[in-house]
Amino acid sequence: MDSPMCLVKNADGELCVEPEAIDYLMGLKQKVVVVSVVGLYRTGKSYLMNKLAQKRSGFALGATIQSKTKGIWMWCVPHPEQTDHTLVLLDTEGLGDVEKGDSKNDAWIFSLAILLSSTLVYNSRGTIDNDAVEKLQYVNDLTEMIKVKSSTVDEEEGEGTQFAQFFPNFVWTVRDFTLKLEIDGREITPDDYLENSLQLKTGTSKKINDYNFPRECIRNFFPSRKCFVFPSPTTPDNMHRLDSMDEAELSERFREVADTFCRFIFQESCMKTVIGGHTLTGEMLGHLVNTYVETIAKGNVPCLENAVLAMAKIENQAAVNEGLVVYQKGMEDVKVLFPVDVNQLSENHLRSETQATKAFMKRSFKDKDGEFLKALAV
Ligand SMILES: Nc1nc2c(ncn2[C@@H]2O[C@H](COP(=O)(O)OP(=O)(O)OP(=O)(O)O)[C@@H](O)[C@H]2O)c(=O)[nH]1
């Protein structure tokens, strides 16, 4: 893919898939590692994603104060470190744009990024202070935006406690960070800094509860957390021409952090999996995008379990068709040998059947009761 394409369109607050991008995914048979970036508008998200694509341009940047990226954009590139894998980069619309003023729509974009990715990058500017944590308000509502199971039987257990198993790894990138990483005169790592900012306060007053709640959500939903602090990429005088600046012109420290960040993402981001631990191909990811966006557009809450069942149905039907093709091919081969005796015919039938089952098993997915395998046999 030479350049990014729009995957989910956001037209007047309505989300819908872009068929061309879905077609592209449907043709992608490789396993995928999906990295998405979310965060407030105008914080350098698209710029950072271009770094992950190892390209100077690609995701469109905006030089004005107006938000640039709309909906969710996708760029599929060969994985730099794992051959036979595709790195799917998802750049999302900036959250909290005052001009848009639609926080529900923001929350859906945030939820979709979580549902689709194996690593979620949360990007913000300045410091991880209380304000920055509160701006990640979308985590507070996630239990209303995402369901794990379709049944409500084990609701008492709390949907949130199950999120951790299925949610992506969480990486917080802080941009234009100017402070010293020190606590009480002791040098700390960016990860310590993040953990320190997510510490809970003791007490039960409303003020303390309000302080703790988003922190508890982040800690509970995202047990795997990492932080990178980026200094400004260049001097204030040069900032307006950042997009056209050569890598060598950027501040050395910025380049170092950007390199470490990219290396971490390439080495640590895992393949996208779904409930049951199945790894996804691009094609399966395409089904997943379709199901989730359709569910949201209908005003329903996306459900991890239902989405996987819907995907399994489509994949298993395709596996049956694949098996049939293999069987028919095997039987065609014997046709040219006609006339043949019954034994040879039966031997060929058995061989073709075994090969067909093998082809089916290779592709089939969560065919728990053997329903589709039976369909193949018929
Ligand atoms: N100060 C500063 N500016 C940056 C940084 N990275 C990118 N920019 C500039 O900030 C502007 C916005 O960058 P984008 O990457 O388009 O930001 P975004 O978060 O994708 O914006 P939206 O799509 O509107 O949400 C561009 O002019 C970038 O060149 C950074 O680390 N610090």
Ligand SMILES: [Mg+2]
């Ligand atoms: Mg952008």
